[in-house]
Amino acid sequence: MADPRVRQAPRQRILDTAYELFSRNGIRAVGVDRIVAESSVAKMTLYRHFPSKAELALAFLDLREQRWTRDWLQREVHRAASTPRDRLLAVFDVLDTWFRRPDYEGCSFINTLLETGPSDPLHEAAAQHLAVITDFIEDLARQTGAEDPKNMAVQLQILMMGAIISAGRGDLEAARRGRAAGELILDQGAPPG
Amino acid sequence: MADPRVRQAPRQRILDTAYELFSRNGIRAVGVDRIVAESSVAKMTLYRHFPSKAELALAFLDLREQRWTRDWLQREVHRAASTPRDRLLAVFDVLDTWFRRPDYEGCSFINTLLETGPSDPLHEAAAQHLAVITDFIEDLARQTGAEDPKNMAVQLQILMMGAIISAGRGDLEAARRGRAAGELILDQGAPPG
DNA sequence: TGGGAGGCATACAGGTCAGTCTCGTTGACT
DNA sequence: AGTCAACGAGACTGACCTGTATGCCTCCCA
Numbered sequence: 218m219a220d221p222r223v224r225q226a227p228r229q230r231i232l233d234t235a236y237e238l239f240s241r242n243g244i245r246a247v248g249v250d251r252i253v254a255e256s257s258v259a260k261m262t263l264y265r266h267f268p269s270k271a272e273l274a275l276a277f278l279d280l281r282e283q284r285w286t287r288d289w290l291q292r293e294v295h296r297a298a299s300t301p302r303d304r305l306l307a308v309f310d311v312l313d314t315w316f317r318r319p320d321y322e323g324c325s326f327i328n329t330l331l332e333t334g335p336s337d338p339l340h341e342a343a344a345q346h347l348a349v350i351t352d353f354i355e356d357l358a359r360q361t362g363a364e365d366p367k368n369m370a371v372q373l374q375i376l377m378m379g380a381i382i383s384a385g386r387g388d389l390e391a392a393r394r395g396r397a398a399g400e401l402i403l404d405q406g407a408p409p410g
Numbered sequence: 411m412a413d414p415r416v417r418q419a420p421r422q423r424i425l426d427t428a429y430e431l432f433s434r435n436g437i438r439a440v441g442v443d444r445i446v447a448e449s450s451v452a453k454m455t456l457y458r459h460f461p462s463k464a465e466l467a468l469a470f471l472d473l474r475e476q477r478w479t480r481d482w483l484q485r486e487v488h489r490a491a492s493t494p495r496d497r498l499l500a501v502f503d504v505l506d507t508w509f510r511r512p513d514y515e516g517c518s519f520i521n522t523l524l525e526t527g528p529s530d531p532l533h534e535a536a537a538q539h540l541a542v543i544t545d546f547i548e549d550l551a552r553q554t555g556a557e558d559p560k561n562m563a564v565q566l567q568i569l570m571m572g573a574i575i576s577a578g579r580g581d582l583e584a585a586r587r588g589r590a591a592g593e594l595i596l597d598q599g600a601p602p603g
Numbered sequence: 604t605g606g607g608a609g610g611c612a613t614a615c616a617g618g619t620c621a622g623t624c625t626c627g628t629t630g631a632c633t
Numbered sequence: 634a635g636t637c638a639a640c641g642a643g644a645c646t647g648a649c650c651t652g653t654a655t656g657c658c659t660c661c662c663a
């Protein structure tokens with residue numbers, strides 16, 4: 218359909234299409250045939266680049282980390298504030314704009330975690346990608362001089378994930394509620410003195 | 411297999427089996443054939459009692475509300491504490507014992523909410539069942555004399571849902587972390603004076 | 604100017620899905 | 634005793650699933 222000169226390489230087209238479909242509909246709900254059709258690629262081409270749908274899904278999660286976690290969440294948080302504490306709160310401001318997008322699609326890591334069993338490699342991968350976010354939060358928490366940065370990070374991430382679910386059921390104020398609770402956690406875990 | 415005299419009525423056997431399979435594996439992952447096989451029922455018998463798998467899933471969510479929300483969560487919370495504030499905190503203690511069960515299966519309402527699209531009747535039903543829990547929390551929050559019981563309830567539920575996700579990735583301390591944050595919310599939202 | 608790899612299209616295999624149909628049996632109520 | 638509805642068993646339909654095989658074309662590079 219597109220000009221062959223600007224047409225992306227097949228592998229990238231597959232990944233882009235898989236990204237769009239998987240992030241918006243979940244992995245299980247999207248068949249390989251649909252990815253093949255919407256990326257205008259032969260089925261054999263997909264299986265030449267990815268040995269199985271599960272491997273494609275793992276590649277999707279990696280891409281999600283790059284685009285969502287790093288290029289979007291972390292970047293926006295760093296742009297929005299400069300002190301560690303403000304950045305921890307900015308996380309919820311960034312989530313707020315996300316939740317209000319009409320095409321809010323939810324967190325692929327949570328979705329994948331829940332739609333796979335504990336023995337599934339995808340389950341482990343999703344948990345790992347969530348842990349990367351934990352580390353990001355923990356790093357900021359440590360910079361605030363918090364007493365227990367790890368615990369504070371997981372607490373804040375519990376708020377983040379809970380807000381993501383709440384937004385998924387239509388709560389447009391989820392991020393603001395999360396931010397208010399996050400402030401309390403930050404105040405309480407602040408360094409003594 | 412069982413003695414015919416103690417054998418339950420087919421409809422109940424189907425629902426019991428669906429409850430076990432759906433709550434443990436999710437709705438999409440469980441086929442009608444498996445429910446039929448494990449409940450020792452003819453396929454036509456299932457479709458005589460439930461016009462479709464979706465209707466069976468709706469009945470499952472209703473049953474989940476009865477068994478999980480009412481008969482377990484609300485009952486345990488009322489048994490564990492007597493004042494509204496203590497009961498709000500007891501929610502997290504009850505969750506704590508749940509998370510530590512080796513066969514912890516997660517929240518079917520959240521799972522269903524995430525594995526269905528916004529237009530799916532199951533999505534709406536799951537949201538409704540979550541709202542019942544919101545009302546339960548809000549009622550307790552109102553009894554504490556909180557300034558904004560609705561907002562406090564949703565905040566606490568965000569903590570609950572976030573803890574449920576965190577437990578799903580292996581965080582055994584999720585409920586304790588949630589409780590600590592919940593205390594801060596309760597203190598901050600307490601009635602003035 | 605070949606040759607080989609990569610890509611496209613299509614058909615196919617083998618399984619599972621939801622849902623329907625048929626038929627034989629059982630059990631309760633008249 | 635006879636009737637009828639519910640049930641069990643299993644075959645079947647058509648759709649969809651992941652993954653494979655085949656054949657043709659095109660482009661790049663030696």
